[in-house]
Amino acid sequence: MDEQSKEEQLLAWVERVAAFFARNNGLPLITGRVLGWLMVCDPPEQTAAQIATAIGASKASLSTAVRVLEASGFVRAVTRPAERGVHLRVADDVWERVARRKLEALGDFSEITADGLEILHDEPARGDRVRDAHRLFSRLEQQIAPLLQHRDDDSP
Amino acid sequence: MDEQSKEEQLLAWVERVAAFFARNNGLPLITGRVLGWLMVCDPPEQTAAQIATAIGASKASLSTAVRVLEASGFVRAVTRPAERGVHLRVADDVWERVARRKLEALGDFSEITADGLEILHDEPARGDRVRDAHRLFSRLEQQIAPLLQHRDDDSP
DNA sequence: ATCTGAGTTCAGTATGGACTAAACTGTCTG
DNA sequence: CAGACAGTTTAGTCCATACTGAACTCAGAT
Numbered sequence: 001m002d003e004q005s006k007e008e009q010l011l012a013w014v015e016r017v018a019a020f021f022a023r024n025n026g027l028p029l030i031t032g033r034v035l036g037w038l039m040v041c042d043p044p045e046q047t048a049a050q051i052a053t054a055i056g057a058s059k060a061s062l063s064t065a066v067r068v069l070e071a072s073g074f075v076r077a078v079t080r081p082a083e084r085g086v087h088l089r090v091a092d093d094v095w096e097r098v099a100r101r102k103l104e105a106l107g108d109f110s111e112i113t114a115d116g117l118e119i120l121h122d123e124p125a126r127g128d129r130v131r132d133a134h135r136l137f138s139r140l141e142q143q144i145a146p147l148l149q150h151r152d153d154d155s156p
Numbered sequence: 157m158d159e160q161s162k163e164e165q166l167l168a169w170v171e172r173v174a175a176f177f178a179r180n181n182g183l184p185l186i187t188g189r190v191l192g193w194l195m196v197c198d199p200p201e202q203t204a205a206q207i208a209t210a211i212g213a214s215k216a217s218l219s220t221a222v223r224v225l226e227a228s229g230f231v232r233a234v235t236r237p238a239e240r241g242v243h244l245r246v247a248d249d250v251w252e253r254v255a256r257r258k259l260e261a262l263g264d265f266s267e268i269t270a271d272g273l274e275i276l277h278d279e280p281a282r283g284d285r286v287r288d289a290h291r292l293f294s295r296l297e298q299q300i301a302p303l304l305q306h307r308d309d310d311s312p
Numbered sequence: 313a314t315c316t317g318a319g320t321t322c323a324g325t326a327t328g329g330a331c332t333a334a335a336c337t338g339t340c341t342g
Numbered sequence: 343c344a345g346a347c348a349g350t351t352t353a354g355t356c357c358a359t360a361c362t363g364a365a366c367t368c369a370g371a372t
Contacts, residue, residue: 062349084348085349
């Protein structure tokens with residue numbers, strides 16, 4: 001039927017996701033794999049051990065990966081009655097968070113350019129290049145922020 | 157007068173710029189330093205040798221840094237009559253380019269999510285998480301793109 | 313032809329960080 | 343209590359890659 005089993009296809013896809021986040025967000029590969037896997041796994045809530053075997057990583061790596069993913073709010077840990085340990089799932093607002101974090105980077109850069117202008121305040125011409133940057137990124141920050149408003153959700 | 161000489165302040169600022177681009181865009185530190193330096197240096201057009209001494213890097217590093225900066229269109233090489241070698245300056249549209257490149261990353265991710273949906277086309281429920289991501293990033297891509305229109309120039 | 317300076321390439325070093333195995337902690341079960 | 347399991351920490355390995363020095367190429371000037 002398929003040239004590749006769906007499992008293999010999914011793992012290959014997870015690999016692409018991991019590579020993307022490694023390249024664009026500086027995430028360690030394994031962390032990206034966890035995120036990618038949690039996007040497509042069935043069931044959608046899995047234990048660290050399950051994830052580890054799925055993506056072929058060690059318990060230790062899972063521990064650190066999950067720590068950063070939880071701290072970033074990308075992944076949530078849920079417990080179940082009468083089961084020990086936690087199950088992990090992607091947060092409902094992962095992607096808003098990812099995007100918002102990128103937006104923050106924009107803001108950080110605006111701060112840098114602002115400080116640059118400060119240093120060059122007595123040489124306006126020399127500050128032109130920095131000023132251009134500052135204007136563009138401040139504008140973008142302001143225009144993009146409203147596109148990322150929290151959805152007011154009260155879903156179960 | 158100053159606690160730090162302006163030169164020192166600028167170098168410290170360049171360092172921040174370099175760190176920012178290293179962290180957010182995966183640029184090597186030296187490459188970021190070159191870019192930062194070219195944002196504030198006086199005169200605004202400098203030779204590779206001048207830049208190298210300014211930021212304390214080797215000729216070899218400058219060579220590679222300049223290659224990637226030029227290839228990305230972030231820096232332009234200009235020649236002058238009766239002078240040998242080239243002078244480097246930031247491109248007029250550096251920041252548009254930087255921003256546009258980030259936007260492309262968004263598009264790349266939309267492609268990834270699209271392919272993920274493809275793989276899961278026969279399990280709609282399982283594709284929900286990927287679909288959410290796809291919708292958000294496609295939307296953002298479309299909404300952000302118009303904020304980055306090329307200024308209408310007709311240079312070659 | 314030779315010299316000089318700009319720029320590239322190459323080989324080697326080293327620094328950082330991702331990853332793992334193994335030891336350890338703590339908690340729940342029987 | 344013993345035993346098992348979830349998870350963390352630590353120590354160490356390994357790999358990628360940034361960076362440099364030095365050799366090299368090429369162009370123009372004299």
